[in-house]
Amino acid sequence: MSVAVPALPRHRPLTRWTALGVVGALFALLTLAAIGFGSTWIPLEAVANVLLGGGERTERLVVLNLRMPRVAAAAIAGGAIAFAGYLLQRITRNELASPGVLGVVDGAAFGVVLFMAVFSNEANALTVPVAWQPLAAAIGALVAITVVFVLSGRQASSAIRLLLFGIAVAAVCKALTTIFMLVGPIYQASQAARWLAGAVNAINWGEIQIMALCLVPTLLFAGALARNLPPADLDDVSAQGIGLNVPVYRILVFTAAALLTAIAVSFVGGVGFIGLIAPHLARLLVGRARLAGILMAMLLGAMMLMGADLIVRVAFTPLEVPAGTVTAIVGAPYFLFLLMRKDQANG
């Protein structure tokens, strides 16, 4: 009956918050570096100076209008999708769950592509405000997760079934997205393709404002839900026995995760693997603690996307390689590693 438990370190509150502090400091440092790096190097103290309101004109222009938006977008998208992954891994009690694997990322991406196909004119300009784009992503994400949920049927509590249907739904959404890019009136298909792979290069302040405005209420919703995560760690019968309405709670958590994913995908594209890795690493670093785990996952997720964007900027300039390709190159082997470890644990 006893199961071999991996020798995880004990996560005392002090070490937990120390770890969070260290990662927070690294995050601040990476933010400055991500702004500093580019076609011209701006020293960190100059970046800090601009952020505090000083600096000369050209420096201000480069920092505030060219570099800051993509760093901010990477931070918001990475943090949001990491939180989504955290929620999904806890509620399914499976470390393989993530917005990407469950079809939510591709559902949101299909929503956006459909939106762009329907609401753009011959000049490839949107005929409706871009602010509607997150809504399209949210609808796509929610439809995808609903389909996964309904297909899983009465065994929706079985993580394996959810994952299998999620992978299937993701494949269908991907195919539909490709079809719409080929036959639909998206004239700059290559640009859409780059967005789909997860890119933060073409973002502006207006879009970041929209992301942030969507993020705040979603964070509050998800944060309030997270209070009930510990009882949901138990099997369904035990969780209901102590008074948690498991079916309703599960739907609410999936909704929150879909909305968080939609915020990330709507402007930044497919960055799915961050939603798998960041929460998993956070759990290794801070254990089962909820608040620290969520903050850690979000910080790590933000850093991963910022770091991936930094890598493509430094290594591939002047080519604009999507940051999502870097996260996928790192993320896919990580997924395989988790799969193999899981097999071992089960065998």
Added chain:
Amino acid sequence: MDEPSRIDIAELTLAYGSEVVLDALNLPVPAGRITVLAGPNGCGKSTLLRAMRRLHAPRSGYVMLDGRDIAGMGGKDLGRQIGLLAQSPSAPPDMTVEELVRLGRYPHQAMLQPWSPGDAEAVERAMAGTGVRELRRRRIGSLSGGQLQRAWIAMVLAQETGTICLDEPVNHLDMAHQIDCLELVTRLNREEGRTIVLVLHDLNLAARYADQLVFVHRGRVVERGTPARLMRADLIAQVFDVEAEIITDPVHGRPLCIPLGRSRPAETEAVPQPA
């Protein structure tokens, strides 16, 4: 038994799809007593136990708790009245025993109400009562079967409910731990007056610990009463398909069932009749 009942089940019908599991079942659960549900595999006894805790919605009929229909009660409210130990409960292997036991306080906590000294005391009492205090920092995944079962019972105890339901609590335990577990349950009943409902497979354990023994067969209560009244060869043949001889346990004075063989040749499994 004309004692006040804690739970009253009236005409309860419950089905999974077209398969009727409980068929217009009636059962009073007397307050402050140990009620044991027994019956062959698939007779509906576990479903009945879970229905008492509203884990299944009935097709018709009622489960009344102290005179109130549980269908209209809030989840946390019910969680403060009835504790349930699942048949094969599971928790993350890296959860500690204390974390698990603390979850028992969940139904007592309101949205913005922090952990109170009362909660901490309940957790301490529950861990002391089940002897898992020295295990509090141990991870769930590192416990032996007996330790694990005590940790789960501690979780249910921390709920501080007047009624506790346990679904086959001794299933995976060796003989010593079976006795440990059932003695613990008996103590909770005798010393604290809690109403206990147990599902037990072992008829002799059932007869030894039950105040009220209930034979469930094909989704109905065939007979209920004291073990002395229920442990009859003809009834056991009818419910369990087993030819048995009943003697009196020389130590406890309780009836003891000695199975002799199947009363009918091994045949079609008892299939619940569709309504």
